[in-house]
Amino acid sequence: MLVHDLLAGPVRRATVVAAGPAATYLAVGDGLVALVARHGVRLPCAAVLAGDDPPPTGDDLALGEGSVWDGDRPVATVRRWFDPRVRLTEVDPEATRRLAARVHARPAPDPAVSTDAVAALAADPGAVVDDLLGRGGGLTPAGDDLLAGCLAALRARRAPAAEVLGRAVRRQAKGRTSRLSAALLAAADQGAVVPEAAAVLRDEPGATDRLLDLGHTSGWYLAAGLAVGCAT
Amino acid sequence: MSELVRVEQGRYHDSVTLMRASAAASAEPGVEAVIAAMATPLNQDLLREAGFPPPAAGPDDLVMAVRGVDEAAVDAALAAIERVLAERRRSSPAGAARVPPHTVEAAAAERTDAGVVLVSVPGPYAYVEAAAALRAGRHVMVFSDGVDLDAEVALKREGAARGRLVMGPDCGTVILGGVGLGFANVVVPGPVGLVAASGTGAQQLCGLLDGAGIGVRHVLGVGGRDLSAPVGGLSALAALEALDADPHVEVIAVVSKPPAPEVADALAVAAAACATPVVLAPVGPGCPTLTDAAAEVARTLGRPFPEPDTWGVGPVPRPGPLLGLFSGGTNCVEALALLEDRIGPVRSNVHPDPGRHIGPGDDPEGAPTLLDLGDDELTAGRPHPMIDPAPVAERLAAARGGVVLLDVVLGHGAHPDPASVLVPALAATGAAPVVTLVGTAGDPQGLDRQAQALTAAGAVVHRSLARAAGDAAGLLADSYRRRAE
């Protein structure tokens, strides 16, 4: 739904900035839309495809008027919108403690971003943005995931610290990291995260382990960030 | 010694695939060093440490760096990398043939993440399936009608005891977080939650709000009989509480035919106790219209409510009676209330006053008549007119004069192109057609396309049934005036 205007508005050319087996990442104007296969990870900036085919890719893609176009042929049409934003009325400190304990029962998977970095984030979120942005391996580096988790949790709680961190991220993210990761940070700035992280924020049973198992390192860092954002 | 560093901008692969590709390349004879990776700062460091010149690349770019004893070795390494990257895994096919679930319990055991069961078996069987759903710990939507009152009460009491919601019986529309079950329009999840004892009433409201750019997040159908005295609003009250607790819902609207007095009281009390503002929108004689309700929802949100969309110009008034052809029961009820207010007694096959009742096969004899073609009597053994508008088209084509007021309902479950069925009838009809088009911009039928097709065939089209009914009354008055002149 963050991508509502990009998909529902006028038809515009889309450029493939990255492609994987379960997702095609399209840049449209300043925005980014991930075309995700049905059982792929539902990123907050994703358009999830209902069928079983892999997401389309190519040079002639466009988005608009409710559809994804290949040339002048609609290859997928929006049949339903979802809102990835999370809003919490309150945070249970006990649940936050449990989350942090579960996260730190496992070691930090990316050596570039250690538990020291998590501690530094907890101490002063705004101050470590520069250090964390773009830090680590993968299309969504560990440092970005950590920031995104923290920011999303702060936004979901409508905590005052959300604006401080949000402003710092907005100012510094562009060019410092991949376009996808920047889009995910922007989503986190609206309290929007993948469903696995939303489930953790809503304290659903089993959610923490499912998030920790997500991706190669993303899950752990998102979860660590959520824990910091809930405790701040 | 031969070396190559290739950069492919915007080409992405995940790190595991890239590691496999690197490993495959390293296995080629004569290969000394190979790194296939996205050019993140970390990987840039690795490339430098491996003695490769720094590539002009960013985190979104793929770098393949190879060093080998000669060019052939390097080529072989690159080819190996490409082979691995070319494997593109499709989603795995469905598992080997397994035993299909023959009961709700078996299905529930198979999918513990299926929180909702949709029951649409014939009425006499619905209670058992719905009870099974509740006992399996799931919420249940009962599309089926013809369920005994006792069964409905038993179901809702058991649901309440188990903390599960019973949506129905006779519930055709449910929307949960933007997902539509049954007949539902494509909505943008927004700040509105609906409690609906009327499916098409909820659909009209969704359409009106969509037209104003206001999204609806949930529609909790509670079944047409929920607000009667014996059922006491059990599901409506639970639904109200649930929506109130959802932090995303900023205003709740309750759509129904007028509830039994004691239930109306309970509803009012419950609404007052909600932290979220509640707009009560009963539909019937003396009640505000759904258009009014939509406006009030907008006002509660502090959002503007522009005049609802209309398409086309008014058709030429023709002398003759008023005929209403409705697929949505609440649309018929709302129109009935509005028109009786404007033009006096109107007959209907769903009129609460037995003196004004008319059967759908009876000859109206020139009196104003509104027919609910979706009524149970008419749909036994036939598809509902929302699915197949042919019965509407037949009667429309046969009208010799006057005004025909009809509704066209879009969305999931409805006919894929109702206009195509109605256009020939619009061409043939002797009456002035006024259409209420219930739908949203995202509906699969294409709201604008349907409106254009209908207006091209001579109808005037409104999102608002209140406006449409007003038009119809106006056309009648004009035709009387003309006749008098």
Added chain:
Amino acid sequence: MTSPAPLADLLSPPGAVITVGAPSFDEALAAQGVDTVPVDWRPSPAGSAAAVAAVTADPRLVDANRTAVERMGAVRPQLVDIRSAAELVGIAGRQLLHAGPPIAWADASGPLRGAIVGACLYEGWVDNPEAAEKLAAAGGIELSPCHDRRAVGPMAGVVSPSMPMWVLEDGDRRAYSTLNEGLGKVLRYGAFGEDITERLLWMELVLGPCLAEALQRHGPVDAGALIASMVTMGDEGHNRNRAGTSLLVRALAPDLVRTIEVGRRRADDVADVLSFMDANDHFLLNVVMAAGKMVGDAGAGVPGSSVVVAMARNGTEFGIRVSGTGDRWFTGPAAVPDGLFLGGFGPADANPDIGDSAITETVGLGGFAMAGAPAIVGLVGGEADDARTWTELMYQLTVSEHPTWTLPVLGFRGVPFGIDVLAVVRTGIAPIINTGMAGRVAGTGQVGAGLVRPPLECFTAAVDALAAEAGAS
């Protein structure tokens, strides 16, 4: 993190929806990227809908069924002794027990009549078969079901006063069954005559006492644990008992041998006993059946419960008993099993379904445990995969799973346990029974093996009775 709000789990987009009824909704949901799990629903048999609804609405139902299966699952049958039928089931004079629901001589099929004749000859009540027939036809033999005396018998299941019977105990619970004679021309298939009588006498005078003494020396054999082992070894306890039989022989052999040492038994007799058991792959069947009988009885008599506690056939009718309806039998015509035939036999040679051995399916064994005994398809027909499919289907008819009888091939899932008559009627799917086939003509012996289903009318009648009882309560 929030504490769960009322119905909070409802208010988010569902990942999957179970649909039962019109398939058109599945398409719309799939288009929205929501998985659907369609239920393969069909209307229950004509006239049953109201009764099914009434029983479903009975507030006692859920707890009653849970109670019934808990009691059943808690049974730990122990094999403790062998004693005479006269002592155990209280028959004397001209009294015989038989398999299945009550039946009179006039309605009995060939194998049952033959077994009655054979029992009369063995007991010495008559000198020749014709006299036995006349006696029985004239009502001179009192017939009653094994089930009414805490007993079960395979095939004709005839029990006469002198026959030795296994004794199973668990606290105050008891269950009994005759010893298995072996294959071929045996009493339970309706054979009679000198050979049969001689064998029965040997069983009474040698087999029974030897095993009784060995059992007493050994101490109780945990039959429940034995069953748990055998279902992991390719047995299902009805039509395949090879591993279980071997386990019993292994358990009792040393104590059998010791009876020789202390001069209580002759070496030849002990050797004959061991050979006898070795020659009969089905020797344990009767023990498994008695264990099943004890389990079924434990679940009986829970008001409002729709769990089946007995399934049995007398060669003419199939009968079931249900926990919430006491001693009532609900019967219908017994069908001829469908399967593979031995030698030159064909379908015309087969008798309708007969025996109390369906007590095994009643407690999750036999056809219900087929997934663990795929070799059975060599006997009853079909592919090895079918064996698993049957078990998986049976889970949909049962309330629970057995706590200790588990199938490794299904990830150590307990066998389907606690047949619910409501599930049978709702789905129109009857329990699957894996059985031997008796020859229609008395004394023919086994003609084949196959799969058979009880008639649905047993279950619809049971539901009607439960509905009436629920209405009256």
